Structures are given as structure tokens and as C-alpha cells.
Amino acid sequence: MKSAVLRFNKEAGRQIVDSALSFKPFLQILSDRADTEASEKKKFYDFILDKFNEHGLASDRVEPECVVNKKDILELIFATLTPLITAEKDYLWALGTPVPEAIFYCTDAFAQFFENNILANHSNDHEHFERSKYEFIYSLVLKKYYNIDAFIKDEKLYAYTDPHTGLSKYLSIQADTRFIDISLKGPLPDLNIADIEHHIYDKEAYQTLIELLPLELFRVDGFSVLTFSDVTLRHAIENIRNLIISNDYNPAALYESVIQSLKTLAGDNKVEFGLLPFLMLNGKPVFEDNDSFRSILVNCALQKDSVDEIFEVLVNSYQKNPKPVFFGTLTEEKTELHPVLDLLRQNGIVSYAVLPIFYNNQLPGVLEIYSREGTISYEHILARLELAIPLLAQLLQNVADEFKSKIERVIKRKFTSLQPSVQWKFNEAAWNYLKAKRKDGAASAEIETISFKDVYPLYGAIDIRDSTTARNLAVKEDSAVLLRLCANTLLEIKKHHQLTLIDELIYECNKWAEKISAQMGTNDEILLSQFFEQKADPFLLHFKSTSPELTGVLQEYFRATKHDDGIAFSRRRELEASIQTINDSVNSYMEQVQPELQQSYPCYFEKFRTDGVEYDIYIGQSIAPDKAFNNLYIKNLRLWQLKSMIEIAGITHSLLSKTAIPLQTTQLIFIHSNPIDISFRNDERRFDVEGTYNIRYEILKKRIDKVRLKGSEERLTQPDKIALVYFNYKEAEEYVQYISYLQEQTLLKIDLEHLELEELQGVTGLKALRVGVNYND
Template sequence: MQTTSFYINKHLANCDLVENTLSFKPFIRQLQKRLQEESTVKSRFYSFVLDHFKSDGEVIVENSADTVNDAYALELIYSTLSPVLQGEQESFWALSTPVPNHVLYSTDAFYDLITSKGINESASRLMADDNNFLNRQQEFVYRLILKRLYGFTSVFSSNEYYAYLNPDTGLNRYYHIHVDTTFIDIEVLGHLPELEFETIENYLHDDEGVKVLADILPLSLFKLEGFSVITLEDVTAQRAIEDIREAIADPVEDQTELYKRVISSLKTLTNNSGVRFGLLPFLKLNDEPAFDINSCSQSVLMKSAHKYGIAEETYYALVNRYEKDPKAVFFSSLSETRQKKFFFLKALSEAGIKSYAVIPVFYNKHIAGIMEVYSETELVFYENLLSRLEYAIPLIAQLLQNSIEHFNTCIDSVIREKFTSLQPAVQWKFNETAWEEVRNPNNRRKQAEVNAITFKDVYPLYGAIDIRNSTIERNLALQQDLRRVMKLLNKILAKLNELHPQNHWLVLIDKTNKWLDVIKESVNTSDEILINDFLETEAGVALATFRTEHPDVSEVVDDFLEMISKDCEGPAFTQRNRLETAMQMINAAINNYFEKAQHQLQEIYPCYFEKFRTDGVEYDVYVGQSISPKKPFTNDYLKQMRLWQLTSMVEVARLTHHLLENMPASLRTTQLIFIHSMNIDISFRNDERRFDVEGAYNIRYEVIKKRIDKVMLLDGSERLTQPGKIALVYFTEHEAEEQVTYIKQLQSKNMLLPGIEYLDLEELQGVIGLKALRVSINFEE
């Protein structure tokens, strides 16, 4: 036992929140009461203890330091209050002043723990933070006063922890603090204020609770006399389990960090620094294992196998094995014999692992993954080790299942974003419709209503980014490639006719020259099919057959045969491939831009955004009250979106312009916006899995949208859309005036060059009176 006194928080040694005096009177009074009630042999011990104290309950105390110089008296108190069979080295017990801080007598275990340098900041930061410690002391005093004098219980939380870093294991230990206040008397110095629980109830569970009580019940009104008994309970296992539960409940995006937190808590749970853990979820795609290196990052087997390039193979083998035979496997040592039988053990052995265990983890009776237990020393997997993990397994199962669901959610999100028209802004409508069908599956009368998903009175925004002269560029690239192939074929046929004269070569030469004449003009789709048929079926077969019969001509014909044999990759497709690469660069840049930019649009107001792949990219935006009924829609939101539309066109044009220097083929884009100020209705078409306009009047909007991409100016001098410019098509002067305000804003920011073109457009079939604004983009800024 330790008779050396010390402070739990030495910085607050002289901080007296309330007058409190060390006294054994309450203890002696309680002992006297127990002696009168006790009829067993315990009564003799109580009498023995009482005999040591003076009849008035006093002991010799040095008031200046509250240090008791009668160690035997303290030992008698410890013997009275502690279990008879509990060893002193196993007990974390201490006797302190009424407000627990100054410890006067304690077990060696308590003293060593509290004075250790390994004490860490706990969840409550009780020891590390002086202000927090002082606040908890105040709460302790008020909790005692309210319970004893007012009968209020369960006021403030009393769940305090010490966190101790064990220097031997390097692992945290957690201890719950219990303070026994049985032997404390409270004296009221003056008049005790009346207090209704309802008055203070709302303040007791927040940070202001102590301050409120300090105004109502100043601690100067009270005096505490007696002593408190502090005991610590090792709750490391419970705390580790709670940490795992909190980690799983924490909605973090970083799965790797989440797994590291859980694995750290598992190590704490075992209280063995030599034992380590790995976790591996079993991901499936279309009912087949799906290997994802990021999800495997916390598996020692996967990390070891990755170094040898067999991680994916190992993963598939592991998943297939444990789905068929999900049994725990224990390797106390990784002998050469076992390594030959289990191929993956060699990678573990090379990583320094000496023992390894795989424990399958189930969620709702289906395997969700595995937990690995391993060590760099040979380890016998005693029942004690596994029993410590028993309460953690259900939480590990939930963690692995969460990873599986996270993986599936990511897949669904990509599918919804990239491949279907269903978006978060309109998801609620589909949810309601689906729920109505689930709730009333037999209500055939409303079946038509259930299937019709319509949004009324929405405002459309349409934009198109087109690759200029893409058809002409394609035809030119095709002509260049075919001309190159035909010239090579002509050269080869002439050489063969020189080496092995035949009428057949002359016939092929004649056909080749005719096709060259056709290529000089223009090549349509029909011509392209016939030319390819001639090159592959007629000329190609003839040359291949002749080479087999005359190996000496191999050097002459091999280049041509190789050229036409490679499907869309060889020299016969050089110009077309350059063009396709350039177009892919443009479309990828535009798509990536809108994938990010549309989030800005959704922040303005929830809307439906859909883009289409053409030679460039087209998009539709629909916004209105019916899409987001809970958020009031105003015209100001529409104005912000139209400004966004013009701004995005400038940014896209700049983006594609700066690609020119890196593109294998020089392609430029045109930008078109159609202004339609009237609202329309849209409905979801189940056959095409997309929204479309509804009603005869609304369809007119769709017709105009499809016809303006190649519209000419009224004088027929040129097409409206031009590289380096943005064209805005409109009907009314009001629409033009609104757009001019946006144009001037961007011109003031040097995004657009000065000047606005006001243009009249040619008549289109069924469309009269179209006009346009056209502005030039500043590529220098």
C-alpha cells in the first residue's frame, strides 16, 4: 500500500471549489450503524476497527497538507471497504479528500497507474485538460448536492475514463472511474435556496449547466466533510468494442482510415501487441468476385501477394474457396510443407509472418469477408484469444457488409449518372411512384397514373457544342487513307506484273485506278463499302494466294496485306484514327467539364440535367417548382441558371481551344444556346428511359431545337454557328434583352470580346421569326 500522498491533477492542487475537510466521522458513524445491524462474525471486525478510533471519531490530521499520519487507521478503512479476497496488486483503490483530487492512501496498482507517464488523453480529456478537469470537479460537487439535498438524481454524466498507454505492450488500457460518496457529509452555511427541477432541467445536459447552477446555488453556501473512495475498473474490452461501433457509425468516406481505426481497436481488445489483424470484404459484381486493390489494402495476405503480382489471383481463389467451404483455418507456423499445400502462404512467409489465421465473417448467414489474425512470431491460437474477439465479430460483419454496400452504391451511382436518365433531382418522384405501386399493387384503376411520371411548367435550357465540319473532316480523312492504300496497291501490282506477268494483275491495276478517280472527288458510304470489299476480298485474297504459291514475293506484298489485315489500327486508318482521337479528346474534355459543372447548377436549384453524345455534346436542363416542390422557385433562380449556361459555354470553348496544340487533328468547336422563355411539360418515356416534352405546343420546342444546329443567316452568307463564337437563338426582344445583360457581365470580366451581333435567321420548315445574338470568345484571358 502507498502512504505517499499525491494529486491526480497537480496543477489544481490549491484550487478549492468548495470548502472541504478530511474527516472520518461519517465513516465511523456508518460503521457504528452497521455494527448494530450485523449479527455475523463481521461485527467483531467492525468493533476492532472502531476501537482504533477515538470515541468522538477524530484522528490526528495535519490540516496544512491533509496528510494522515496514522497509516494503520487508513489500512483498516481499506480492509473494511475492499473485498476480502481481492489482492492489493489487483485493486485500483484510493482514499481521497471529499472532492477527489488529493489522494492520501492508495493501493500500489492505483499509484503506479495514476503516476505513470503512460497516462494518455482519454475520451473525456479528464487529466490532460485543466479546464475540463475543473469542470468535472464542479459537476461532481453539484451532482452530490442535488442528490443529497434536493433528491435530484441522474444529473450530469458521470462516465469518466482514464486512458493508459501500457509501455510494455504499446496498447491503450481504459479504466472507468467510480467515486463512492457514502462517507461525505454536506453542511449548508446559511439558508438553502428552494429549487424546482423544472427550473434547471433544460440546462443540465449542456455546457452551460454548471454556470447556471453556480448562479442559483453558489458553492460558498456549502461545506463538505469526510472522504471519497476512488476505484478504477478496467473496461478496455468494452471500450474497444464501443470504439469499433463508433467507427462503423461514423459516416466517413475514407474506407482505409475506417479499417485502420477498427484494426487498432481489435489490437487493444486482445491486449497483445504481438497480434495483428487484417480485414477483407468479399465484393461481388454480377455474382462474380470483384477485385479492388483499395478495398484489399488492409489485408496482409493481399498486400503480401501484391508484391509478387498474384494479388488478384489470390483474391479470387480465396473468395471461391470460402464461399464453398467457409471454415476458419489456423496456421500456428508457416512450415515449408504448408507453403507447398497453400500457395499464398509463401508470400506471407516472405513478408515475415510466422503464424496466420483466417476467420470467415458472416452477415445474415451469408459470408461478408474474412478477418485475418497474424503475428511475426509463432502463435498458438488459444481459446482465450478467440474469446476476446467474440463480441467484436458481429461489428466486423457489419463493417464488411457496409463496404460491400458502399461498393454497390458506387456502381449504382455511376450507372445512374453515366448510363440512365434517373437523377437525384427527380429521384423523389420515382420513389413516390414506386411506393404507390408497392402499396397498392392491385389498384388497376390507377395503373396509368402510376406509370406516368410528369413534371409540369418547367423551364428548358438547351445548349450544343458541335465539332465544326466533322462530316467533311471524316470524309477527307477517309479519302487520304484510301488514296494511300490504293497507291501502295498500284505499286505492288505493277511490281508483280513485272516479276510474274499475268492478265489478272492488269485487271486489278485497272480497277485500282478507277477507284483512285472516285476517291479524288468524294466517297459516300456505298463507295466505302465497295472499296473495302475490293481491297480485302478481291485484291487481298489474290495477293495472299499468290504469296503462298510464290514465297519470293513476300517482301513485295507483306506490307499491303498487313495494312489491310489490322482492324481499324494499321496504316490504312492513320488519318481516320487521328481524327477519331482528336474528337475523343474534345468530347472527353466537354463531358468531364459538365460532370463537374452541373453540380454548380444543382446548387443554384435542383434540376434535371441530361446530356447527349453527338459529334459533340448536347444537353437539356429542366427546372421548375414541380421538380422540387419543397423549395420555392423564383425567376431569380432561372436567371442564375441562364448566366451559368452562358458562362459554361465560354469555359467549354476555351477548354477545347487550348486542346488544339495537343490534338493530332486540328478540330474546332461551335457553341449554340436556344432561349425559350415559356414553360413546358415533360414526361418520362419508359421505352427510351428518358424524359421528353409533352403536348403539341411543347413538341414545337423540341422541333426547333433539332433544326437550328445548321441554320443559316437570313442573307444566306454563312451558318450561324462559327468557331470562336457563341450563338444564342431567340424569338422575343425580351429574351434578347435578358441575354444582353449576361453578355455584358462576361464582357466586363474579359471572358467575351466587346461587341454583339444581332442577326436574323432563315426560315426553317414550320418555324418563322427566329433571331440570334452572336458574341466572340476571348481566348487570351
């Protein structure tokens, strides 16, 4: 035991309340016990009381420095307040002044901890120390005189870094205040609880109390008993639990914090942990390249560019026999039996284990335990991790669920028609179906048709001009390359093998080259493919397997025929990449503007992939019954549609210099001012129009994309222009006003055309507006 004055703060500062060390409250409690105790304890209590009287310590107040040499007295207090079998060398226990400012008697363990941690790290933290004193005193005052629990937590935690392991440790601080007496020095102020109630748990609540309840009114006597107990394991478990239930989903930070808590549980900084979720798609394991993963095996595989293969083999094999696997040391013999371990060994791992983590009898992932600095005592580690395993199972399952949700969100956004603006209708239909199923039985319950009445349609199309011509040209150029390469390869074979059939194949190659140099149709493309698949390629494959001297030239030929990177498909790949770039840019624009579009009034927006991008928009009261509809919303949407076409034209025009094959787009709008009805088709997972008149609108949309001007071969849709098709001028007047406005904004050119269109099957009287886009602005 150590008897000395140890101060929490190097600079004691002013005394915030009239307080002093006194044994009087303690002795009063002993005296009361002695008066009522009938056992042998009474003699012990009387003995202690006599000792205090002998040493003159039963008086009102004493200085801490005056009692540090009274070790026999202090040892009696220790014996009274602690169990007899307490191991003093490991027990963090101390006696301090009534207001926590100084320690005057403590165990050796506490003294060493005080010097190495509290004094070394917090002795100059004046602000924290001052606030702690105020909170401590006010908690006692409010409890005694107003029966209010303030500044009282279940426990106070002290965190520090273990100098031996470098890991965080946590101690619970219990303050026994039974031997502290608070007395009044004047009248007790009337305190309106309502005035301070909302301040009670504020960080700076004591500042409010200083004004309402000055501490000059109180006197504090006695001593406090402090006990520190190690709660590191419990705190680490709680930290993992809190991280899992936190709404702030930051995978990287989450994994880092969880693994740090696992290291704290292990109590050994040389032990490392990895978490590897098993993500499944259609029953097969998939690897998501995510920095948040903390799997050492995955990190090693990433360095070798073999992570997908290793991940799939690992998951498939492990799921068949999910049991703990321990490798105390990674020797050369073990890596020969388990080649995947060689990746770990090459990265300095000397000890490795993998544990299956189960959640409801499913395997959402594994826990890795490993070290670079020596063999791990896995039995000891597992015992300390026991309480954390269920939490890790929940964490890994959450990762799997989040992955599944991401897939579902993409499917919902990209492939289905269930958008937020109409989701409410599907929710109602699903609920009505469940109620009918419960009431009438599953056999008779039918789900209702989802429909919306009287909605205004807007249709737009962004088409890639002459994409078919560009594709035919790309096929022609690639075919010429392949024929030339095939002929050259056959000539090389002829040097080693004298076969008349070689000359015949070379002849066919040359004839095909002449034919496609003039013109190449769809039928020619099919016949040429048959020539390669049925004649040329099987002939060349024979020599690939039988003539080693031709390996090089034949490998070059077959490498050229690969769709992914062969030179015989280079122009088609360039074309596909160019088309994809345009469509991706248009789709990206559509995705970005949709939130803004929905803000004014909810509407249904659906895109279709063609050679370019087409879209339908429906807006009306039935889509948002809880929000009053007005024609201003449809007018706003029509203006947006026209302006968006200008922006899309500008985007695609800017791509001309950025794509391998320059492609232009045309922009088309179909004006239809009358509302229509739409219903959801479950078979196609999309909305379609209802009624004979409405179907006519749908048919027209499909026919106007290639319509020509009346009495001319000129197509209505042209690059660098926006075309708007309508039936009568009254429908077009509104758009003419918008065009005039956008011309004033210098977004459109002053070249508006009013055009009549050719007759389509069953349709006459179509007209159009056409106006140029001003790219300079």
C-alpha cells in the same frame, strides 16, 4: 498493502473547500449496523469500533500522515469493504481523502499503477485536476441538498498506454462516497434550478456554480474509496460499435480506428489485422483501389501489379468454401501448395489466418490476422474477438452497401433522367402505384404517366466541326500504315517461302495503297477490312504458327493491328482521345454549373451524347409546384444559356493546343418562347414532348444543326461563333438585348448578324442570329 500518502498533484495548491480526513462517517455507519445486527457480524463491528477508539481515530478530523502507520486499523477497513477472497496483488483499490487529492492506503497493485501511470503522466495537469475536484464536490452538494444529479456519468474512464504492449488500456473508476459527510456552515442558498439546468452538463459548469453556490458554505469530512477495474475489452467493442454507427464516413480513419481497437482486444501489439470487403458487381468480384483497405494480402499484391487477378481468384475460390484458414507458420512447403502465400512470405509475414465474416448468411468480406514476429495463438485471439465479429460483419456490409450506392448514384446521374428537380413526381407516382396495388391488387394496378404541363424549353448543341472528315482522314492514314507494314511483312516471308500467292497479296496491298491515297469512302473502308480479315491476316497467321524464323516480324505486324496500342490505329486513337477530351470538358462544365442553375428555380436538365453534346432544359410551375414561378426565371435561364455557350466556346478553343488532333466546336441555340408539355417515356428512360404542335418543336431541333444560309452553301453554325435559330423576331428580341449586354462586357464581338435560313422539309421562314466569341476576354 501499502500505507503511504500519495498525492495526485505534485503541487497541492489551495484548498477549495473546508475538507479533512475523518473516520467518523464510517464509524457511524458501523455503529448503526452493530445496533441492528443480530448475527456474528455484530462482534466484528464492535471489535472495529473498539480498535478505532484505542488508537484515538474516532475523533473528528485527522491528518493523512497520522494514520499511515496504523496498518492494523487500515487493514480492518480493507477487510470490511472488500470480499474476503479478493486477490490483493491484482486489485486496484485505495482509500483517499474525501476530496480526491491524496491516497493514504492502497493495494500494492494500485501503488505500482499510481507511480507508473497516474503520477508519471498526469501529476502536472493542474487544470484537469482542479476541475475534477470542483465537479466531485458539487456533485455531492447538489445531490444531498437539491436532489440534482450533476457531473455524474455512468462511469469515469482512465486511459493509459500499457508499457509492455504499447497498446491503449482503459480502466473504470468507481468512487464509493458513502463515507463522506457534507455539512452546512451557514444558511443554504435558494437555488433556482432553471438558472443552472442548462449548465449542468457543460464542461465548465462548475464555474457558474462557484458564483451561485460558494463552497465556503460547506464542510466535507470522511474518506473516499477508489476502485479501478479493467474495461479495455468492453471499451474496444463499444468503440467499434460507435465508429460503425457514426455519420462521419471517412473510410481511411474508420478502418484505422477499427483495426486499432482489434489490436486492443487482442492485447498483443505484435498481432496485426486486415479487413477485406468483397465488392460485387453483376455477381462478379471487383477490386476498388481504395487506400482505406487494410488488407495485407491486397497490399502485397499491389506491389506486384497483380491485385485484380489475385482479388478475383481469392474471392471466387473463397466464396465456394468460406471457412477459417490458419497458417501458424508460412513455410516453403505451404507456399508451394498455396502460391498466393508466397506474396505474404516475401513481405516478412510469418503467421497468417483468414476468417470469413458472415452477415445474414452472406459473405461481405474477411478478417485477416497476421504477424511478422512469430506464431500467433489463434485460439486465444479468437476468444477475445468473439464479441467484435458481429460488428465487423456490419462494417463490411456497410462498405458493400456504400459501393452499391455509389454505383446507383452514378447510374442515376449519368444514365437515367431521375433528377432531384423531378424526383418528387416519381415518388408520388410510385406511392400511388403501391396504394393502388394494395387496394385493387397487383394485376389491375397501373403506374401513372409522369408528365409536366406548360414548361418552357431551352435547347443547345455543341457540335464538333468536321468530325466525320477528321475520322475519314484518320482511317485513311492508319490504313496506309497497315498496308505498308503488311506489304513489308509479306516481303520478309517471301525470303523464306517461295509462294506465288505472296506476290498476289503484295500486289493487292499496293493497289489498295494507291486507291486510298486518292480518295477513300465508307464502302472502301468496309472492303479493305474484309481484305485483311479474310485474306491477309489468315495467311500471316499460318506462318506465325509454322515458321519460328518469322516470329519476330509477324509479332511486330500483329502488334500493330491491336486497337488499344497498335500503330495501325494510332491516328484513330488520337482522334477519339481528342473528341473525348472535348466532350469530357463540356460535360464537366455542365456538371459544375448545374447546382448553381438549380438554385434560382428548379429545372429539368438533360444531356445527350452525339459527336458533341446536346442538352434540353425545361422550366415551369409544374416542375416546382411549391415555388411560385415568374417569367424572370426563364429570362435568367436564357441569359445563362447564352453566357454558358460563350464559356464553353472558350473552353473548347483552349483545347486546340492540348489535343493530338485540333478540333473546333460550333455552338447552337434554338429559341422557342412558347411553353410545351413533356412526358416520361419508360422505354427510353427520358422525357419527350407531347402533342402535335410540340412534336414540331422536337423535329426542328433535329434538323437545324446543319442548316445553311438562304441562297448560300455556307453552314449557319461556324467555329468561334454562337448561332441562335428562331421563327419570328419577337422571339429573338430578348436575346438581342442579352447579346448587347454581353458585348458591353467584351465577351462577344461587335459583329452580330441577322440571317435568313434555307427552307427545310416542311419548314419555312427560319431566321438566325450569329455573333462571334471574344476569346481575348
